[in-house]
Amino acid sequence: MSLIATLARLEAVRSGRAQPAATVLHRHLSERPLVFVPLTTAGEAGAPLGALVGTERDAPRLLVVEQPRDRDLRFGFLAELADVVLPYIDAYAGEVEPAERSETDPETGKRVKVEVDLCADAPQLIVPSRAGIDFVRLLGRSMRFRRTAEQDPETPYPAPPRVPLLGRWLTHFGERARVPGSSLLLALTEVLARHWASGQSGLEDQHLGALLAWIDPPDGVPGAHAALRAEVGRDEDGQLLCPPAGPATDPAFDNRLLAPAIERYDRARTRLAAAEDGLEADDRFGELTAAQREIRALVESRTRPVWDAVWRGLDLLRALPEGAHVADRWTRDRWSFTGHRDRVAAGEPPQPRRDDAVTAANKLATREREQARLEAQEALDDPLVMAGRRLAGEAFAGEVTDVVMAYGEGRRPSPRPLVTLRTEDRPHLGERTKVYRSLGGKPQTAEFVGYEGHDGSDGLMVLRILDKMGRGREPEAGSVPEKGDRVCFTLFEHEQRGGAKLPDPEETPWTHGGPPGDAAAVPETADPVTEEDTL
Structure with a gap:
């Protein structure tokens, strides 16, 4: 942490309010972002319980998995999520504008300018915190290699057709989020913490409610008191007044409300399956419907406060003027989005489980270069x-x-x-x-x-x-x-220089995975199912 950042945090403690750490907005904010507030269960790593997702502040779409251990219900959740996310992405894939790109002429080996299509804009996903980005990356990994019934009629538990495609897009968004300065996938807590210095630690800043309490506390209430109430304040039933920014749930919510509700749902589903006549089935179906509504209400009670907090944070950020170099970084995001759109349209296979040596080195060099570029541009802006x-x-x-x-x-x-x-x-x-x-x-x-x-x-x-x-x-x-x-x-350069050219993957030495043999020409198959892949 720099000295001026430390001074800003000390001043926030003294004044009881977060101090500005920037005078301009250093990240691009779309006019119509897709906000995604996921919720996961504690019993199984990465198992989705529900989510609020959408582009309209007052009309989010609630997705719920009534029994997270049911594979069919999880695939239904992912299919519903794809029905929301993929049309949003497709809306940006069709509108293009002409642009020039430098490419190597295969005959002369020289760099030449070629005219290509560049998407005029790109989609933007916003999650509450860094844990939300990790969950998006996990979803992408668990979905992009799933087989559908059309691809493999004999595959067990076939996925809905749009699920693997969504997995590829979520993987791309997750990978792009690792590039400094990228705005395709943003964690709101990190963007807010970049523009305001609170009086708490960086780890505590990952709680969206606590961070907003420092930035915009209620009248007459110091930020420290408001943040403490957001973190630990509970109602008369012992439930948090400000649920965490997801995707994890509170143990008190799991034990006192969620677990009993899921048990009632399981019993109702068992009783419906055992019903012997139509009249009894109607009664049992009514019980099942009531249990489903109860779980949906519980999920919404945990996600809706976070949903509202995300939009409140976006309002605070939009009050800042945009930095001069933000548009340039968004253009690089548009190039990234256009490139992945073209790869999907060309029928290329999903992103591999592990990058080869050259691709990994290129990614690392790109992130290092973009980090230095970002730090220089933020200072200039x-x-x-x-x-x-x-x-x-x-x-x-x-x-x-x-x-x-x-x-x-x-x-x-x-x-x-x-x-x-x-x-x-x-x-x-x-x-x-x-x-x-x-x-x-x-x-x-x-x-x-x-x-x-x-x-x-x-x-x-x-x-x-x-x-x-x-x-x-x-x-x-x-x-x-x-x-x-x-x-x-x-003393730092404003433009970062490119590194040395790396060899093609086919020309890498054996110490780095090459030269490739006959097996390398075969496209990589789907990953075997592991505990990490199982939601």
């Missing part, structure tokens, strides 16, 4: 974030006190003006250290020459501008700071 980088010695700002024109050595001398800057910051600069500033959205490079004076105690430093001044002998207008201008330079 947000003065409050830049203040933290300045406090850490990774950037500095000041007023230009003098500009002296100078030229580089060579047959065609290029302008290399010397800029004197007065600053109170103390950046970690060494001789000829490169520094950067944003000039028209592009990074301009300068070089640290030294301090005026012996120790730089007067705060005057000299920088040499190196590029972005045009091709003429005289710098272009506006490309060199003028006396009196206030400028900000960073």
Whole structure:
């Protein structure tokens, strides 16, 4: 945690209210996101109990599994979930716009620009907390390899046709959520914690109700008191006033309400199956219907407060202006969505259980590059974030006190003006250290020459501008700071460089899974069913 973040948390404790950690919105928020509030049972890892899902704030769709141990009921839940999620995804798959993409020419080996279709927008899934993202990833893994009756008529427990397709999409959303700065799948607690510093730990910030209590507490109630009530406050029946942000349930709810309700449902279903005549069957069916309604009401009582809290958090985030680089990161999300849409349409197999060495290395390099890009862009978009980088010695700002024109050595001398800057910051600069500033959205490079004076105690430093001044002998207008201008330079690069090109999977050494044999040409089959796959 940075020093400025620590100070913000201390100020939140003192004032009783969360403090802003950003002045702009650093994540894209769709005008019509799909909110997904899952609920799981405690007895079986990842077993769905129910969910609220939808794009309309006042009209969520309630999905319930009355008996989570019943495989047919679980598949019915997943099929209903697919009926909601897949049409939402398909609505973004058809509208495209022309775009250019760099590809390698197979004949010349050179990079060329080709025109392709790019989806004009992309779907966005929002879950309450990080645990919700983990559950989405688990659902994707457990669904994408399921066999349908059409694919394999002899498969036991065939899945509904749309379930494997939903699994592929959820896997893609889960993988994309691991890329820093991506907004296809967001955990609301993480987005809120990025923009506000509460007076509690990062782990406690994963409770959506407690985090909102710090950010927007009731009038006259300190955030700490409101958060404590959200975490442990219970009604006269011993149930939490603010259910956790899912997907896990409270033990008191499981033991006192849910377990007895499921037992009544099981008894009613057994009695209906044993009914001997039509009149008795009608009575037993009425009992079963009442038991189903009871379970549905219980699930809704645990998910609806979280659903309302998610939309309340979205309202708080939408009040912030969007950062300048957010649209660029969303464009990369659109490319990712378009690429997966094309793979599905082309009939490619589901994502493999394990990545090969080259794919894994590429993913790791991409995440590292995007993390550095995100940190740089957030600082450039947000003065409050830049203040933290300045406090850490990774950037500095000041007023230009003098500009002296100078030229580089060579047959065609290029302008290399010397800029004197007065600053109170103390950046970690060494001789000829490169520094950067944003000039028209592009990074301009300068070089640290030294301090005026012996120790730089007067705060005057000299920088040499190196590029972005045009091709003429005289710098272009506006490309060199003028006396009196206030400028900000960073020690970190604004654009991240790509790494070394990795070999094709077919050319990897045997130590990394290659060269492939005949077996590698066979598409990977479905995973064997394991405890992790069983919902």
